[in-house]
Amino acid sequence: MDKAVLKEVDSGPDYGLTRRHMRTYRCYADMRARCLNPNNKAYKRYGARGIKVCARWLESFRHFLNDMGEAPPGLMLDRIDNDGNYEPINCRWVGWDIQANNRSTNRMVTLMGRTQTVAQWAREVGVEKGVISSRIKGGWPEHLIVSPQSFQAGKSVRPRGGNKRRAMQ
DSSP states (O other): OOHHHHHHHTSGGGTTOOGGGHHHHHHHHHHHHHHHOTTSTTGGGTGGGTOOBOHHHHHOHHHHHHHHOSOOTTOEEEESSTTSOBSGGGEEEEOHHHHHHSOTTOOEEEETTEEEEHHHHHHHHTOOHHHHHHHHHTTOOHHHHTOOSOOOTTOOOOOTTOOHHHHHO
């Protein structure tokens, strides 16, 4: 148990919210630190970008808990709009797979009228992320970028190690 967190919750407006709310409180405290503390390692991706915590949640953990509920096991706090603030209409509890797709560093790709991350396309069609990225970079047609077949569009494939006969001559 984190004694600093227990001490924080055992006083002030959040008195009485202790051990059974520990995981949810940790999510709350981390959210505040990312947005408010310039010394936090994640501050540059949150507070420095203008991401804020709503006034109601800044006022007390109890308000956050009332709005969001207890953190379900295995889920984490996520902002629906990655550029939006931490507030009830923009936050939810999600699993790692959804949270990982909602990052500002993800590359979004629109193919055949649908926009997804490269990782989502890779999972959907059963192709490695690197293969899809290479195909996009190589200017492949959309229908081939997401093809599960292993081939190169109109190019001959050289065996690994190059042409050993030429190297020996």
